[in-house]
Amino acid sequence: MSVVTKYVLFGIDDNTLQAGARRVEEEFKRELKNAGLDDEIKVVETGSMGIIQKGVVILVEPDDIYYTEVTIDDVKEIVNEHLLKGRPVQRLKFDGKVDKSVVSFRESAQEIKKQNRVVLSNSGVIDPENIEEYIAVNGYEALAKAVTEKKPEDIVEEIKESGLRGRGGAGFPTGLKWSFTAPLDKKPKYLVCNADEGEPGTFKDRLIMEGDPHKLIEGMAIAAYAIGAEKGYIYIRGEYKLSIERTEKAIEDARKYGILGENIFGSGFDFDIEIKIGAGAYVCGEETALLNSLEGGRGNPRVKPPFPGQVGLWDQPTVVNNVETLANVPSIILNGHDWYREMGTEDSKGTKVYTILGHVNNPGLIEVEMGTTLRDIIYKYAGGVKGNFKCALVGGAAGAFIGKEMLDVKMDYDHLGKYKAVLGSGAILVMNQTACIVDMLKNTLAFFKHESCGKCTPCRIGNVHLYNMLDDITKAKGKEEYINNMLTLAESMQQSSLCALGQSAYLVIESATRYFEDEILEHIERKVCPQNVCEMK
Amino acid sequence: MKNLEELRKLREKAQKNIKLRSQDAKIKVVVGMGTSGIAAGAREVLNKFINEINERDLDDVMVTQTGEKGMSSQEPIVEIREENKPTIVYGEMNPDKVEEVVEKHIVNGKVVEEYVVSVEEE
Numbered sequence: 001m002s003v004v005t006k007y008v009l010f011g012i013d014d015n016t017l018q019a020g021a022r023r024v025e026e027e028f029k030r031e032l033k034n035a036g037l038d039d040e041i042k043v044v045e046t047g048s049m050g051i052i053q054k055g056v057v058i059l060v061e062p063d064d065i066y067y068t069e070v071t072i073d074d075v076k077e078i079v080n081e082h083l084l085k086g087r088p089v090q091r092l093k094f095d096g097k098v099d100k101s102v103v104s105f106r107e108s109a110q111e112i113k114k115q116n117r118v119v120l121s122n123s124g125v126i127d128p129e130n131i132e133e134y135i136a137v138n139g140y141e142a143l144a145k146a147v148t149e150k151k152p153e154d155i156v157e158e159i160k161e162s163g164l165r166g167r168g169g170a171g172f173p174t175g176l177k178w179s180f181t182a183p184l185d186k187k188p189k190y191l192v193c194n195a196d197e198g199e200p201g202t203f204k205d206r207l208i209m210e211g212d213p214h215k216l217i218e219g220m221a222i223a224a225y226a227i228g229a230e231k232g233y234i235y236i237r238g239e240y241k242l243s244i245e246r247t248e249k250a251i252e253d254a255r256k257y258g259i260l261g262e263n264i265f266g267s268g269f270d271f272d273i274e275i276k277i278g279a280g281a282y283v284c285g286e287e288t289a290l291l292n293s294l295e296g297g298r299g300n301p302r303v304k305p306p307f308p309g310q311v312g313l314w315d316q317p318t319v320v321n322n323v324e325t326l327a328n329v330p331s332i333i334l335n336g337h338d339w340y341r342e343m344g345t346e347d348s349k350g351t352k353v354y355t356i357l358g359h360v361n362n363p364g365l366i367e368v369e370m371g372t373t374l375r376d377i378i379y380k381y382a383g384g385v386k387g388n389f390k391c392a393l394v395g396g397a398a399g400a401f402i403g404k405e406m407l408d409v410k411m412d413y414d415h416l417g418k419y420k421a422v423l424g425s426g427a428i429l430v431m432n433q434t435a436c437i438v439d440m441l442k443n444t445l446a447f448f449k450h451e452s453c454g455k456c457t458p459c460r461i462g463n464v465h466l467y468n469m470l471d472d473i474t475k476a477k478g479k480e481e482y483i484n485n486m487l488t489l490a491e492s493m494q495q496s497s498l499c500a501l502g503q504s505a506y507l508v509i510e511s512a513t514r515y516f517e518d519e520i521l522e523h524i525e526r527k528v529c530p531q532n533v534c535e536m537k
Numbered sequence: 538m539k540n541l542e543e544l545r546k547l548r549e550k551a552q553k554n555i556k557l558r559s560q561d562a563k564i565k566v567v568v569g570m571g572t573s574g575i576a577a578g579a580r581e582v583l584n585k586f587i588n589e590i591n592e593r594d595l596d597d598v599m600v601t602q603t604g605e606k607g608m609s610s611q612e613p614i615v616e617i618r619e620e621n622k623p624t625i626v627y628g629e630m631n632p633d634k635v636e637e638v639v640e641k642h643i644v645n646g647k648v649v650e651e652y653v654v655s656v657e658e659e
Contacts, residue, residue, distance in 0.1 A: 115607075120607070123571075123603070123604040123605060123606070124569060124603050124604055124605055124606030124607070124614075125603060126603060127601050127602055127603055128603065128604050129602070132547070132551040133551070135544070135547055135548050135551050136548060136551040136552045138548070139548075140544055141541075141544065141545075141548070144540075144541040144544045145541065148540065148541050149541075203572075206571075206572060207571060207604065207605050210571045210604050210605065211571060211603070211604020211605055240572075242571070242572050242575070257538055257547075258538040258539065259538060265538060265539065265541060265544070266539045266540045361610070362608070362609075362610045362611070364607045364608050364609035364610055365605065365607045365609065366607055367607075
């Protein structure tokens, strides 16, 4: 009886099959027979080995040696040299790190469970349409405590101390924002929740409103108490039907239970919330345009200063906060700022909700501590990249590209800022080698061009010109000076546009040219699209 | 609600209610009903669970909904929660799989390993 001494494992997946894995395998069996090794060495088929785009992949066990790009012609050498004489074929040996991207969903699920959830602690756990389930998990305790036991100044101070920063994109310290409005005597004041989540690829606010609307309401009520507002508005994007339904129901239930309305918890504090449904303009996510739209006017941004904190809705002092920001508030009040400061990095405290999409195995959302690296987010939580990582667009259309070199940069406001990138809304669009950077840029600029409100010239005209240049490049009509022209134009738009919309093109263009200048030049000089995505005619 | 005391009383009651319910109901079926879940067919899955459970007169099984867990690529997601047992999370559910899960898991206590995406210890 023979004893099996070695196994030759064939990684079988779409890629290796195309590269001819089965033919190599047949050849292998034939050669083993010729060498008289067929009893001793077994050929086994297995799933993907996690080495992608490397032709036929085999693993010799127990030697733990991977061979890649194996062809029929190499088989004899492997059998004679390695299996017969014990000398691995260096020429074919794979010594790169084995990409763990092809992990099964169950492995990522283990990681997903380890998330540190603050904002989404109840999403996926309680019934969002049942107020009592929210109360059962300590819901509204923070509000009750705040209005009955604390002074508004204490709340502002607590949020300041916690280090919470705005989650809408700009990252302005929330406590500081509140402290501009809180001491003003002018009445009435307003609290506005910005739920007009228009950044492409972002859907974190939707998940909060769908999964745990009471947390937002509680956060709003606490914020309103802190700044002295009696009326709150939630400006929700019109497409978010389910968010609107659930938030509306949550507001009604809260009124029924005496949590919204007059004399909340017997404290003398009155507060109520109204929902306003947006009509689909990207620019209305900009706070001053949002206020104009809320007043019934056209959604154009206002000139700042004066800032909404002094002159906001109907010219009254107004605080505008993002959904995720407000959803952080109840936990901070309940657990104290020290607890919150334990999470995150030096200047960015707490957690961040990310939405991951594109060429990853498990798209979805995660909430992790500030400072988690992009590599961890992609490879641990999202199950890795389909194919090879090329770059990620972080922060949506108004974000920036992040290349391979930056996979290990800590994701928070300041670390990314150092590399001319932004955290933005938390959208992470991952691209593999099949994506064309010029095409991506063109799509982004088409979006800006379409969404520009037209109020200020740099944005209205600038985005059209940027788009036209990119369109030319994709049609093999690009000129060498375009790269410089785009950068100069985008930079002047960044400096002179009225709001973030016109200022955004610069980051995305600058980061694209920084990482992928060669690829853009291929389009311009050689008139070819290396990824075969652009028309080029 | 007039004061903090009242909120706390209500919370105790609510927590008891949830417990009581889980004493009556030995098994809780929780369907993820966020936008991605619904888009992937969670409503049909929820209805199928309700129908199957009614047809089989399973009084000790309760069906409820929740928001998204974050596993968008595996929607519709269904959790089977039982006391003193790890929660079983099923992914990519559809009405046919529901029938199987009701028969094998809920009625006969045998987890349908094939559809499991995650097991969550208490």
